[in-house]
Amino acid sequence: MPDRPLNIDLLRRSPFFAAAGEAAMTRLLRPSFTQQLPRGAILFDQNEVPNFLHLLLAGSVGLQARDETGTETVVEIFGAGELFLAPAAILGLPYLASGAALTDVRVLMIPADVFREGIAADPALGQAAIELLARHWRLMVDQVVDLKLRPAERRVARFLARRVPEEAGAGTADLPEPRGAIAARLGMTPETLSRTLNALEAQGVIRLSPRQAHVVDRARLLQVGAR
Amino acid sequence: MPDRPLNIDLLRRSPFFAAAGEAAMTRLLRPSFTQQLPRGAILFDQNEVPNFLHLLLAGSVGLQARDETGTETVVEIFGAGELFLAPAAILGLPYLASGAALTDVRVLMIPADVFREGIAADPALGQAAIELLARHWRLMVDQVVDLKLRPAERRVARFLARRVPEEAGAGTADLPEPRGAIAARLGMTPETLSRTLNALEAQGVIRLSPRQAHVVDRARLLQVGAR
DNA sequence: CGATCATATTGATATACATCAAGATACAAT
DNA sequence: ATTGTATCTTGATGTATATCAATATGATCG
Numbered sequence: 001m002p003d004r005p006l007n008i009d010l011l012r013r014s015p016f017f018a019a020a021g022e023a024a025m026t027r028l029l030r031p032s033f034t035q036q037l038p039r040g041a042i043l044f045d046q047n048e049v050p051n052f053l054h055l056l057l058a059g060s061v062g063l064q065a066r067d068e069t070g071t072e073t074v075v076e077i078f079g080a081g082e083l084f085l086a087p088a089a090i091l092g093l094p095y096l097a098s099g100a101a102l103t104d105v106r107v108l109m110i111p112a113d114v115f116r117e118g119i120a121a122d123p124a125l126g127q128a129a130i131e132l133l134a135r136h137w138r139l140m141v142d143q144v145v146d147l148k149l150r151p152a153e154r155r156v157a158r159f160l161a162r163r164v165p166e167e168a169g170a171g172t173a174d175l176p177e178p179r180g181a182i183a184a185r186l187g188m189t190p191e192t193l194s195r196t197l198n199a200l201e202a203q204g205v206i207r208l209s210p211r212q213a214h215v216v217d218r219a220r221l222l223q224v225g226a227r
Numbered sequence: 228m229p230d231r232p233l234n235i236d237l238l239r240r241s242p243f244f245a246a247a248g249e250a251a252m253t254r255l256l257r258p259s260f261t262q263q264l265p266r267g268a269i270l271f272d273q274n275e276v277p278n279f280l281h282l283l284l285a286g287s288v289g290l291q292a293r294d295e296t297g298t299e300t301v302v303e304i305f306g307a308g309e310l311f312l313a314p315a316a317i318l319g320l321p322y323l324a325s326g327a328a329l330t331d332v333r334v335l336m337i338p339a340d341v342f343r344e345g346i347a348a349d350p351a352l353g354q355a356a357i358e359l360l361a362r363h364w365r366l367m368v369d370q371v372v373d374l375k376l377r378p379a380e381r382r383v384a385r386f387l388a389r390r391v392p393e394e395a396g397a398g399t400a401d402l403p404e405p406r407g408a409i410a411a412r413l414g415m416t417p418e419t420l421s422r423t424l425n426a427l428e429a430q431g432v433i434r435l436s437p438r439q440a441h442v443v444d445r446a447r448l449l450q451v452g453a454r
Numbered sequence: 455c456g457a458t459c460a461t462a463t464t465g466a467t468a469t470a471c472a473t474c475a476a477g478a479t480a481c482a483a484t
Numbered sequence: 485a486t487t488g489t490a491t492c493t494t495g496a497t498g499t500a501t502a503t504c505a506a507t508a509t510g511a512t513c514g
Contacts, residue, residue, distance in 0.1 A: 065372045073375045075368055087361035096365060119357065126353045130346065133360035134314035138323060140367030141302055145292045147374045148300040148414045152471070179492060187375045192471060194493055379501070406462060419501060421463055463508070478493070
């Protein structure tokens with residue numbers, strides 16, 4: 001099926017549209033369209049002025065930033081159901097990071113001006129935007145704490161734990177994106193990530209296979225390196 | 228009011244109230260009150276449910292977070308004119324960090340419920356909240372990039388540069404808060420901060436004195452360690 | 455003022471993680 | 485399948501920054 005009629009249900013369940021309500025959702029959806037992009041595609045580039053908000057329907061996208069010397073890192077990885085880049089689009093300022101498809105992706109493009117008018121006109125949509133931003137702020141705060149306080153092994157453990165679908169004790173974390181991107185997201189080199197993953201497997205808390213990690217015991221995973 | 232001299236002008240010029248408008252400002256101000264607290268005071272504690280937003284009138288406040296092992300770090304340092312902790316107050320979720328006075332402070336306490344009602348009722352206020360959150364998100368993204376990509380010396384240099392009042396080539400950066408707090412904000416130990424500051428002075432880009440650093444040449448400061 | 459106490463600096467050493475350099479795997483195309 | 489190419493892993497070595505320990509500085513208060 002070429003362009004699978006977009007999964008309305010996924011949208012409805014996304015935290016953003018759940019808060020915004022049905023009315024706002026249809027309002028935003030009408031002028032929007034979907035796009036399929038291969039892994040490696042750039043959705044938008046650092047310093048560009050945003051014309052669209054992006055709602056990921058499938059795949060994952062890395063928010064990557066370049067510093068003055070040209071080295072890049074991944075600030076955050078977004079998955080299906082997430083709406084991102086609101087901040088730049090809302091402020092009308094240039095993106096401070098680029099968006100790169102880390103896997104093949106399917107993305108809903110929402111015109112930025114429609115969005116901006118929407119939040120001014122519809123209080124429920126405004127509220128949803130506020131909550132989205134607040135949640136994203138917390139995500140970043142959490143990452144700052146992670147980087148400052150926790151050693152590599154703990155960061156990897158937490159990352160994997162968050163990817164296990166259920167709260168349950170065991171489960172499988174899919175890792176479809178390139179190791180380099182995951183490593184950058186975690187603030188380490190691919191080499192260190194690889195070694196850390198091996199160390200976790202050696203401790204028996206995970207079991208590695210090509211593009212996934214089976215978490216044997218979530219609670220114990222989060223305990224590794226505990227003082 | 229014993230505490231008369233509320234500097235209305237500072238408020239009016241703060242990015243937040245500038246966007247919110249006069250009406251929203253008076254609306255929020257009426258039920259609010261100011262408080263003076265000595266250095267070391269805790270404005271609010273991690274995991275508490277927020278009852279107030281805080282607008283700093285004077286001094287600086289550190290947002291500090293504890294991890295599971297009990298070690299603390301400073302996520303961000305806020306200065307006069309800044310409104311913070313909106314995210315927790317807006318979501319009605321527990322703070323994910325504590326607020327500690329890093330100097331003696333004077334702070335305006337805005338009841339959280341008044342704020343929440345306000346953003347629902349007044350679109351201009353809602354818009355201001357959105358912009359505030361977006362700006363704060365960007366601050367955190369910038370810090371994540373800083374921590375991942377830049378070595379200690381460069382982080383210190385950028386921190387000092389941002390504290391120089393004017394865009395001008397030279398100026399003095401005040402550093403009233405304890406070294407430990409600044410070091411934590413920058414993701415390093417006090418020892419490393421001390422050594423780095425000395426190194427910058429040795430290179431002649433700054434001149435140190437007890438609680439401030441005179442920046443001799445802003446542009447050159449930002450160049451240190453350039454590849 | 456001088457004594458006390460917290461905070462900051464300086465010095466010596468340790469270590470987590472990066473870097474550099476081969477290999478090994480996996481994936482895509484023919 | 486077979487080859488080619490990118491990605492990932494493994495190993496050896498280096499280094500920025502942490503840690504530990506001692507000293508110095510500067511604030512606070514009798």
